[in-house]
Amino acid sequence: KILANTIFLGKDVHFLPECHSTNDTALNLVRTGQAREGSIIICNHQTKGKGQRGNSWSSQAGKNLTFSLILRPDFMDISEQFYLNMAVSNSIKQMLQNYVPNIEVKWPNDLIVPGFGKIGGILIENTFSGKEWEFAVVGIGLNINQIDFHSASASSIKSITGSEIALEELFRLLITQIEQGYIQLKKGKWKEIKSEYLMNLYRKEIWANYSTDGEQFSGKIVGISADGRLEMELENTEIAVFGLKEISFL
Numbered sequence: 127k128i129l130a131n132t133i134f135l136g137k138d139v140h141f142l143p144e145c146h147s148t149n150d151t152a153l154n155l156v157r158t159g160q161a162r163e164g165s166i167i168i169c170n171h172q173t174k175g176k177g178q179r180g181n182s183w184s185s186q187a188g189k190n191l192t193f194s195l196i197l198r199p200d201f202m203d204i205s206e207q208f209y210l211n212m213a214v215s216n217s218i219k220q221m222l223q224n225y226v227p228n229i230e231v232k233w234p235n236d237l238i239v240p241g242f243g244k245i246g247g248i249l250i251e252n253t254f255s256g257k258e259w260e261f262a263v264v265g266i267g268l269n270i271n272q273i274d275f276h277s278a279s280a281s282s283i284k285s286i287t288g289s290e291i292a293l294e295e296l297f298r299l300l301i302t303q304i305e306q307g308y309i310q311l312k313k314g315k316w317k318e319i320k321s322e323y324l325m326n327l328y329r330k331e332i333w334a335n336y337s338t339d340g341e342q343f344s345g346k347i348v349g350i351s352a353d354g355r356l357e358m359e360l361e362n363t364e365i366a367v368f369g370l371k372e373i374s375f376l
């Protein structure tokens with residue numbers, strides 16, 4: 127089905143009743159030379175969803191959105207990839223705030239509602255042709271109408287607001303918003319993208335507890351480095367910089 131209101135994103139949507147992981151399906155399209163920029167794989171029941179840091183992503187059949195976008199960010203260098211991450215996070219937050227006002231982005235790209243929990247996540251997997259960045263598979267999982275979760279830290283829009291949302295309409299609005307974010311990125315509006323991301327950032331400029339290498343400490347998030355690492359002020363006023371696997375939020 128052709129989706130209105132977009133220029134290139136989602137002109138080609140592969141809908142799968144069931145799949146292991148939409149990211150894996152998209153990566154297979156890349157591997158077999160069938161990937162096109164703007165294609166979307168969406169799956170009603172994802173059975174082996176992948177999350178960040180090797181975690182799994184589980185989602186009840188028919189209740190939520192689990193999909194992957196195939197992008198070809200050939201206007202960027204791989205060292206700038208965190209800007210794609212920020213542009214996508216910003217767009218999702220902007221769109222979902224029409225339903226839930228107080229969504230924040232927990233670094234690097236969890237969508238959370240403080241006091242309730244995590245309602246979404248993003249997993250971007252890159253492919254290369256030689257040394258060149260070829261495709262970015264942007265996997266997005268959003269908890270919309272599911273209300274029972276195994277994990278205490280998971281939540282959904284319906285759990286928070288009590289209302290059921292029509293998934294198709296939401297999906298259409300989302301990809302329109304994400305396309306806008308991607309166009310902003312393509313136009314080189316880097317400063318705007320980063321400042322919007324920082325504005326939405328969970329625990330920004332707030333003292334809180336973290337751990338690294340099993341050691342607990344108190345820190346204050348003060349920024350994001352160009353390569354997407356977390357910049358944190360420590361109690362001794364030093365600034366420390368952490369990569370994804372180097373820090374946990376407590």
Ligand code: BTN
Nearest residue numbers: 147149175176177178247265267
């Ligand atoms: C995270 O927060 O850890 C990222 C979760 C990303 C989940 C989505 S669901 C669609 C796509 N396919 C996957 O296997 N994972 C992503």
